[in-house]
Amino acid sequence: MTISKAQLTRARPIRKGRAALLIIDVQNGTCGPGEETTRPEFYRAAALRVIPNIAALLGAFRAAKLEVIYTIIENLTADGRDRSLDYKLSNLGFPKGSHEAQVVPEIAPLKDEIVLSKSSSSVFNSTNLDYLLRNMGIEDVFVAGYLTDQCIDHAVKDGADRGYYMTCVHDACAAETEVRHAAALQCFQGYCRMLSTEEALDLLPAQ
Numbered sequence: 001m002t003i004s005k006a007q008l009t010r011a012r013p014i015r016k017g018r019a020a021l022l023i024i025d026v027q028n029g030t031c032g033p034g035e036e037t038t039r040p041e042f043y044r045a046a047a048l049r050v051i052p053n054i055a056a057l058l059g060a061f062r063a064a065k066l067e068v069i070y071t072i073i074e075n076l077t078a079d080g081r082d083r084s085l086d087y088k089l090s091n092l093g094f095p096k097g098s099h100e101a102q103v104v105p106e107i108a109p110l111k112d113e114i115v116l117s118k119s120s121s122s123v124f125n126s127t128n129l130d131y132l133l134r135n136m137g138i139e140d141v142f143v144a145g146y147l148t149d150q151c152i153d154h155a156v157k158d159g160a161d162r163g164y165y166m167t168c169v170h171d172a173c174a175a176e177t178e179v180r181h182a183a184a185l186q187c188f189q190g191y192c193r194m195l196s197t198e199e200a201l202d203l204l205p206a207q
Helices: 040-062 085-089 127-137 148-161 180-191 197-203
Strands: 017-022 068-071 114-118 142-145 165-174 194-196
Touching: 017 040, 040 068, 040 142, 040 165, 040 180, 040 197, 068 127, 114 127, 114 142, 142 148, 148 165, 148 180, 165 180, 165 197, 194 197
Parallel strands: 017 068, 017 142, 068 114, 142 165, 165 194
Antiparallel strands: none
C-alpha cells in the first residue's frame, strides 16, 4: 500500500500500546546532591522543571498502561573499558551498580519497567533500544531527560532515522544552561514533534 504525503504527519493521536516514554540519564551521577553549587543553572532547571514534569508524565503513561523506558549512564565493566571513545576522552561513566548509576528516587522505575545501561551519548548506538521498541510494537517515542544538546539530541535524531515518530517534551529536558537548551531544541526541531508536558498529557489515551 502506498501512503500519501498527506497521511504522514507528526500531529497524530497516540494509540494504546504503541507509545513509550523514554527517560534519559536522570540519575544520581548527573543531577544529584552538590549540583546546586557546581552547576546552579542546570540544578535549578532539573529540580524545578524537569523532574516534576517527568513525574507527571510518568503518572500519566503508567495510568494509560504505556511503556516507560529509562536509560542510565553505566559501564558494563568495572574499569569502563566498554565505553565509547568519546566517553573515555571525556572521563564520563559510572561503575556498574553504583549509587551514581541509579535513577533519582523521585522518578524511580517500577519493577517491570525497562532500564538500559548505556556507554555512549546515543542510546540507539550503545543499547538494544531499537530491538526492544520493535518487539513491543512501539511507534511513538516521547523523550525527556538530560542533556538536551547531547543525549536528547542523539535520541531524537537517531530515532527519527530509524522510523519512529519522535516527540521531545521540551520542558521535561535540560542542558547545562538555558541558552544551550533553547539552541538544541531549535537545532533538532525538524526531527520531532515539540510538545510541553501539558500538551503531551492531553494526547494520552483515556485510561
